[in-house]
Amino acid sequence: TATTSHDGAVLITGASSGIGEATARHLASLGYPVFLGARRADRLTAIVDEIREAGGRADSRQLDVTDIDSVRAFVGAAREVNGTIEVLVNNAGVMPLSTVSALRIDEWNQMIDVNLRGTLHGIAAVLPLMEAQGRGHIINVASVSGLRVDPTAAVYSATKFAVRALSEGLRQESTVVRVTIISPGFTVSELTEQGGDADTQAAVREATAQLGLPASAVAEAIAYAVSQPSSVDVNEIIVRPTLQR
Numbered sequence: 001t002a003t004t005s006h007d008g009a010v011l012i013t014g015a016s017s018g019i020g021e022a023t024a025r026h027l028a029s030l031g032y033p034v035f036l037g038a039r040r041a042d043r044l045t046a047i048v049d050e051i052r053e054a055g056g057r058a059d060s061r062q063l064d065v066t067d068i069d070s071v072r073a074f075v076g077a078a079r080e081v082n083g084t085i086e087v088l089v090n091n092a093g094v095m096p097l098s099t100v101s102a103l104r105i106d107e108w109n110q111m112i113d114v115n116l117r118g119t120l121h122g123i124a125a126v127l128p129l130m131e132a133q134g135r136g137h138i139i140n141v142a143s144v145s146g147l148r149v150d151p152t153a154a155v156y157s158a159t160k161f162a163v164r165a166l167s168e169g170l171r172q173e174s175t176v177v178r179v180t181i182i183s184p185g186f187t188v189s190e191l192t193e194q195g196g197d198a199d200t201q202a203a204v205r206e207a208t209a210q211l212g213l214p215a216s217a218v219a220e221a222i223a224y225a226v227s228q229p230s231s232v233d234v235n236e237i238i239v240r241p242t243l244q245r
């Protein structure tokens with residue numbers, strides 16, 4: 001049940017599963033109007049229905065973050081529904097892991113397109129209007145893979161190091177837009193289901209099943225950053241399972 005009233009929408013990319021879905025549900029339960037995007041529109045509709053039944057405010061639109069026109073349309077639709085946009089959570093991501101020597105070039109490009117270009121597209125679509133309204137908050141979901149590199153994660157890490165770098169640069173440039181990096185460790189989600197080397201993905205899935213955080217733990221970290229007063233910018237939150245090295 002919604003407990004507080006907040007103005008302006010919280011836009012969440014990749015909200016059809018995992019961390020994005022959990023973040024939408026949690027922020028809606030705190031009273032934030034949420035606007036969900038992802039490619040699987042049927043999933044979004046079902047989540048929106050459940051949030052509304054629980055008393056929250058939610059809407060959705062199909063979104064492909066690799067397509068700047070799709071991202072602009074997503075932001076435009078959120079403005080029509082909610083008026084102002086307070087927060088964008090750039091969460092959509094893919095992680096088809098493999099060694100560099102396997103030369104899975106299509107998957108490298110997909111990681112660059114979704115994880116890095118998708119985040120840049122989100123920034124491009126909201127930054128002018130946040131600057132014009134004199135406030136806003138951009139939250140970029142990176143990873144502990146943006147802080148360290150492991151075998152089979154070279155390209156994934158490269159995209160997440162890049163997301164952290166561009167977040168820090170944006171933070172320094174803007175005096176009105178808050179920028180937060182969220183860097184989770186192993187988290188239960190559907191991230192290992194799409195592509196990558198089968199044995200590697202299975203090993204990560206197994207480790208995550210053993211010790212992974214629930215997606216709700218990452219949603220709580222995002223909610224902490226979102227709920228600060230506008231003079232407080234939480235720059236980065238790193239959240240790992242206690243058992244993760």
Ligand code: NDP
Nearest residue numbers: 014016017018019039040064065092093143187189190191
């Ligand atoms: P999920 O696979 O459960 O969620 C990923 C989301 O991204 C889905 O909603 C998916 O929806 C969406 N997505 C993928 N491609 C696109 C696209 N082109 N356009 C729009 N949406 C897209 O995994 P997580 O919840 O784990 O991932 C969320 C973020 O968290 C990612 O950035 C990931 O890198 C990061 N992360 C995850 C960790 C983990 O251990 N799980 C650890 C550290 C970071 P759809 O397919 O419907 O488009």
